[in-house]
Amino acid sequence: xxxxxxxxxxxxxxxxxxxxxxxxxxxxxxxxxxxxxxxxxxxxxxxxxxxxxxxxxxxxxxxxxxxxxxxxxxxxxxxxxxxxxxxxxxxxxxxxxxxxxxxxxxxxxxxxxxxxxxxxxxxxxxxxxxxxxxxxxxxxxxxxxxxxxxxxxxxxxxxxxxxxxxxxxxxxxxxxxxxxxxxxxxxxxxxxxxxxxxxxxxxxxxxxxxxxxxxxxxxxxxxxxxxxxxxxxxxxxxxxxxxxxxxxxxxxxxxxxxxxxxx
Numbered sequence: 001x002x003x004x005x006x007x008x009x010x011x012x013x014x015x016x017x018x019x020x021x022x023x024x025x026x027x028x029x030x031x032x033x034x035x036x037x038x039x040x041x042x043x044x045x046x047x048x049x050x051x052x053x054x055x056x057x058x059x060x061x062x063x064x065x066x067x068x069x070x071x072x073x074x075x076x077x078x079x080x081x082x083x084x085x086x087x088x089x090x091x092x093x094x095x096x097x098x099x100x101x102x103x104x105x106x107x108x109x110x111x112x113x114x115x116x117x118x119x120x121x122x123x124x125x126x127x128x129x130x131x132x133x134x135x136x137x138x139x140x141x142x143x144x145x146x147x148x149x150x151x152x153x154x155x156x157x158x159x160x161x162x163x164x165x166x167x168x169x170x171x172x173x174x175x176x177x178x179x180x181x182x183x184x185x186x187x188x189x190x191x192x193x194x195x196x197x198x199x200x201x202x203x204x205x206x207x208x209x210x211x212x213x214x215x216x217x218x219x220x221x222x223x224x225x226x227x228x229x230x231x232x233x234x235x236x237x238x239x240x241x242x243x244x245x246x247x248x249x250x251x252x253x254x255x256x257x258x259x260x261x262x263x
Contacts, residue, residue: 005046012159016134018048019155026050028109031101056159061085067165071108071158088169092119097180108158116147117181121207126187126198132160147206166191170262172254176241183241184250188258194218197255202247204235213255223256
């Protein structure tokens, strides 16, 4: 490690001001940033910790019926508190990483990093959630812009995520045993106006919606409705854990399982 300045603001306004300085980076739970700094992949001059900002933490039901999750909320809290309103989201959070990761990592940090194999992006995109920052609101369909890339501007902070609660939903993950990331994961959510299917861990472009499956499932919400459908292997991730064709096959299989489990 190397020398850097450390700031721990107590409010969102103070954090935004601190992030305005040159070479400053926000620190959520540190589950991605700290390892990257140890490998010298990131070298911020100042770390601005968001862990002391109480207004960015917690899970609650809004007056409009959406579930609000503070950007600084750790995975373990989402797993413990979201279940009464959004069981699929709570279940997803309960299987992220290991206990150490779940008690340090935050939903805002995960979304801002947008790892192509992270779980939360599929829940946000699959739910059609809204990412609220200190300056604006960003729809999920506009937020994710490719591997490790989002619509966030310089110094912008995720302060809240608002999840519309579906009629039925489920997240099905094929776990990469060493990292506990999703080798492939599928989040399916059924709403009154249609079904959303979001896939993580499979594509070189990061999380994406499987529109063909959404159309079929909106007509008939059953695993049989997507029998014979598949995503192309082109553009899928290929590595020592699985070929592009293997991941493409997993997308279909996990989507069927998610639909069956949602029932």
